[in-house]
Amino acid sequence: MNEIEIKCLDKGFVRLVDVMGDDTAIVQAARVSYGKGTKSMTEDRSLIRYLMRHKHTSPFEMVEFKFHVKLPIFIARQWIRHRTANVNEYSGRYSEMRDDFYIPELTQIKPQSLFNKQGRAEECLDTDKAMLIAGKMENTQKQLFAEYTDFLDNDVAREIARINLPLSTYTEWYWKIDLHNLFHFLRLRMDSHAQYEFRVYGKAIADIISEIVPLAYEAFEDYTMNSVTFTKAEFEALKIYLRNNTINQDELLALGLSKGEINEYQEKINKLNME
Amino acid sequence: MNEIEIKCLDKGFVRLVDVMGDDTAIVQAARVSYGKGTKSMTEDRSLIRYLMRHKHTSPFEMVEFKFHVKLPIFIARQWIRHRTANVNEYSGRYSEMRDDFYIPELTQIKPQSLFNKQGRAEECLDTDKAMLIAGKMENTQKQLFAEYTDFLDNDVAREIARINLPLSTYTEWYWKIDLHNLFHFLRLRMDSHAQYEFRVYGKAIADIISEIVPLAYEAFEDYTMNSVTFTKAEFEALKIYLRNNTINQDELLALGLSKGEINEYQEKINKLNME
Amino acid sequence: MNEIEIKCLDKGFVRLVDVMGDDTAIVQAARVSYGKGTKSMTEDRSLIRYLMRHKHTSPFEMVEFKFHVKLPIFIARQWIRHRTANVNEYSGRYSEMRDDFYIPELTQIKPQSLFNKQGRAEECLDTDKAMLIAGKMENTQKQLFAEYTDFLDNDVAREIARINLPLSTYTEWYWKIDLHNLFHFLRLRMDSHAQYEFRVYGKAIADIISEIVPLAYEAFEDYTMNSVTFTKAEFEALKIYLRNNTINQDELLALGLSKGEINEYQEKINKLNME
Amino acid sequence: MNEIEIKCLDKGFVRLVDVMGDDTAIVQAARVSYGKGTKSMTEDRSLIRYLMRHKHTSPFEMVEFKFHVKLPIFIARQWIRHRTANVNEYSGRYSEMRDDFYIPELTQIKPQSLFNKQGRAEECLDTDKAMLIAGKMENTQKQLFAEYTDFLDNDVAREIARINLPLSTYTEWYWKIDLHNLFHFLRLRMDSHAQYEFRVYGKAIADIISEIVPLAYEAFEDYTMNSVTFTKAEFEALKIYLRNNTINQDELLALGLSKGEINEYQEKINKLNME
Secondary structure, three states: OOOOEEEEOOOEEEEEEEEEOOHHHHHHHHHHHHHHHHOOOOOHHHHHHHHHHOOOOHHHHHOEEEEEEEEEHHHHHHHOOOOOOEEEEOOOOOOOOOOOEOOOOHHHOOEEOOOOOOOEOOOOOOHHHHHHHHHHHHHHHHHHHHHHHHHHHOOEOHHHHHHHOEOOEEEEEEEEEEHHHHHHHHHHHOOOOOOHHHHHHHHHHHHHHHHHOHHHHHHHHHHHHOOEEEOHHHHHHHHHHHHHOOOOHHHHHHOOOOHHHHHHHHHHHHHHHOO | OOOOEEEEOOOEEEEEEEEEOOHHHHHHHHHHHHHHHHOOOOOHHHHHHHHHHOOOOHHHHHOEEEEEEEEEHHHHHHHOOOOOOEEEEOOOOOOOOOOOEOOOOHHHOOEEOOOOOOOEOOOOOOHHHHHHHHHHHHHHHHHHHHHHHHHHHOOEOHHHHHHHOEOOEEEEEEEEEEHHHHHHHHHHHOOOOOOHHHHHHHHHHHHHHHHHOHHHHHHHHHHHHOOEEEOHHHHHHHHHHHHHOOOOHHHHHHOOOOHHHHHHHHHHHHHHHOO | OOOOEEEEOOOEEEEEEEEEOOHHHHHHHHHHHHHHHHOOOOOHHHHHHHHHHOOOOHHHHHOEEEEEEEEEHHHHHHHOOOOOOEEEEOOOOOOOOOOOEOOOOHHHOOEEOOOOOOOEOOOOOOHHHHHHHHHHHHHHHHHHHHHHHHHHHOOEOHHHHHHHOEOOEEEEEEEEEEHHHHHHHHHHHOOOOOOHHHHHHHHHHHHHHHHHOHHHHHHHHHHHHOOEEEOHHHHHHHHHHHHHOOOOHHHHHHOOOOHHHHHHHHHHHHHHHOO | OOOOEEEEOOOEEEEEEEEEOOHHHHHHHHHHHHHHHHOOOOOHHHHHHHHHHOOOOHHHHHOEEEEEEEEEHHHHHHHOOOOOOEEEEOOOOOOOOOOOEOOOOHHHOOEEOOOOOOOEOOOOOOHHHHHHHHHHHHHHHHHHHHHHHHHHHOOEOHHHHHHHOEOOEEEEEEEEEEHHHHHHHHHHHOOOOOOHHHHHHHHHHHHHHHHHOHHHHHHHHHHHHOOEEEOHHHHHHHHHHHHHOOOOHHHHHHOOOOHHHHHHHHHHHHHHHOO
16 A cells, blocks of 8 residues: 655654555445445445435444554643544653654744633734744753653663653554544544644544545535534524524523523524625 | 333333432533633533533543343344443343233334335324234244243253244343433434334433433533534525525535435425424 | 455354454554564564563554354344444344344254353254254244235334344344454353354354464464463462362362362363373 | 542542442342343352353443542553543643642662563662652753743743643543453553552552452452463463473473563462462
8 A cells, every 4th residue: 555644743744554445345334234225325425425414324434544643742642532443652661752842833832712711812922922932842842851861871760761751742653443433533623623733633634534535535524524503592593583684682592592602603694694 | 319210112111220420420520621711610500511512522421320221122232232331131041031022002013114214104004904913923922932931841052942032022231321422322312213112212211311410411402402403515505595585406406415415404494494 | 355254054154354454563563662662572473472471452453354244133142242343234124134044053952051051061952852943943933034024015114024033033244343352252252151153153253364363363372262360269279289289179168269169170170180 | 428539649649539339239230131040149249259250241340430530641641541431631721730740759760670671670779869860850840830831921822831741740530430441450550560650549449449349359359360370381381390390491492482481481380389
């Protein structure tokens, strides 16, 4: 197989190591399951889209991907929360850690978001300030690696010497996951609420697999990634909006929407009114 | 704990055996996770609704339910497909099977649906026909159990004697699952596409847990169970509909909707236009 | 890939559909994990055996197998209890069930074991009796299928018509699992306590994979399948036996072994004394 | 429930938050499963020991524990590899990290082991050297936290400001797991090959649960934790040893044992010959 590798952040990468199956494997599994029930769906594309739309997820589990990923530890800690996957990670107990640390691009050193408690703002810090911070980060990383090396030289066991290495240290792993669970991963990690550094990896993985399972990926985009869900109350609000061509704050509150929900609803309506 | 039991079908039941946690446990776990990030959400209800709406699912995993269920084997076979749960099932290798079989009510002996490949129609068979079929079912079950008993009397091992018992035989199990995975189970099994006999159990479980985690259950209904999702193309269609107060078949086809999708879209629009 | 198929029981089979990786993939993943820590293990075989012996199981998760299996439903019900796998099963709701039922060979129609509550005895029933039982089984299966067909002809929905079909009905599925979990499956299902009909499938799968991952399979046999474990009390008993060349019932009871454990211990000692 | 908390390392702890079930719940689930098959096992203790000895693991899954744990991130990274559990961890994206870092006791700052590639030696560094290293660690941690605070004061988003915090930073989580999977966790993490800092937590959890499920814990110790397994080749060696009261290096090599295995075998024989 031709190995595909995409660079991520300053020193990371995602590399496809192996794959089992493609769009055909999804169709093949579905036809075992549904037997003659699928005979009217003559085309593979129709069947795959039907499966995705109706959340018949098990045929998508029949495709498996194995990636080699190099990533900073603070991203690895979020990534590993996806439990339905297999991992072999580089071990700092067995082997020496390498002199590889993540430093954000200046344009990614941003203020805390005022709206999103877990994320950074849209706007950047001014460049001088960002440069100063990036510089401090780099110096600190150099110092920490020097201290790590010094500990090892003084015969401190690797498993102890490493404990002051920073969360920005790069690690590596092999990561194996089936397509259904990978779609779930991508939906969460390509979302605008995911940390920027994670979205970079999400995007890289999406680029790789969209070449391998183009029909399934297209269906994922159409039915999952770019679908819009209205909550029960939002749907009631939409009814009123449709009848009256408008809906006011009081009506929304009366339907039980909280302030946060009213904002979220308004965003969806704005999207609906976009050309 | 007061044991709650709900009868299901002709001889089955769902019984709550034990539970760990309630709405408070969800809030408690979320506050560990998000720390001061949750301080503005003063009320438990707001926080639980926020978590559900934004798919912060892990706090819901902190509540655990254990049920004792008696159910026909053909339902057990669908049920067990939910893998993130723990099961102890009655074993026909260790113990003799009991004389307990499911016979559908006459009103549930229906024709094959013309629209839904996996389900039965809305309308019933005529009562005489249904009675005839139910009668045949019962006779067959009696005969099969008599043969089973006869095999055992002839000293055939239990694990072999049972192999001709029907899928309508009742089995029992203890089933333990966390609330997040239970909501996923309920969303699929209370859906109109689920087999009627399964929906009966889904409804019983929903009735039990809505008493124990009322805030979480309400949020599940508002944001998951009764939400309406528009696919990417349906959302585009909704835009046109909103602008022009109408959309025709050609426009829908031009947006890429298949015939099946056009029907699904129309159902959603009908719902939107209902008073 | 060359498709390998092994017949199982009277009408079943196991067929390898696809595989990701081989012994080399295990080694490759281990070297990512342990880095230079593995450099002294120059040979793949040594490394694989080291991993298996020390229960470093994650590299074995990097190999994935997909099988097409045809099997009786009563075996499918045990099989599905292995949750860390992916399944697409033939659906009796979508499609008509086929006229395929398992009838045991005469030599497998055995009495209940006196020692093993969950299994059958070593000895057979007499042939006439076994023939009689097999004949009854076959007749019953024919009758049940005729009734199923009759129900369908009377327009009963498939999902209802099938409920009196027997547990001996054959079903089919695609089953996908990683090598680590497959070894766990094989250890349990090739064990003498597993139901004979299941062991037949276990053996077939073992035959297939031992060709594909010969080094890993050899290590599995040497370190897992054919290892012998002494419990804490049995190990104490072994100490006494080694010192005194004998150990009596009272000494064993004094060590806390129950009657069942004394039998199990004696079996191990007998094995130790075999030439 | 009385909350039990055990201090771990310099600033960590394990605290039992909630529990579902006890020894009785295991027995209850087993009796559902095995029906009359268990009637001869009149006592709970006998039944629990039988289940553990014969690896009937599912009844142990019916007991569930929830812990609140405070632990250094480098241990959290190993811990999270146990996938069959639920976690809510403190988030450095939502909330500010606290000034809490792990510093090893002087007696735990040890050289790399010569035998165990992943661990530290038995012997200590000399005290002066250890003090020097511990002092450096503490200084570095103070400096890193000061820099973190400085970044926050300069309005850098929390999710970026934290990336140079060290792996020795304490985090917290709620962790929920069933008893079967917890035993698996304990077997690996109380093992002498586990990192010392992890064993401290393993021991604390064992102390807590042995009070709650005393019969199951005793069975775990007797049949799993303190059992001794002989590989196929080791068992053959044991046969020879038993016959001849001795076995030499050449005979062991002839049986296929590698050098590493010969050492492991010798350790078991030494244990057998201990009074």
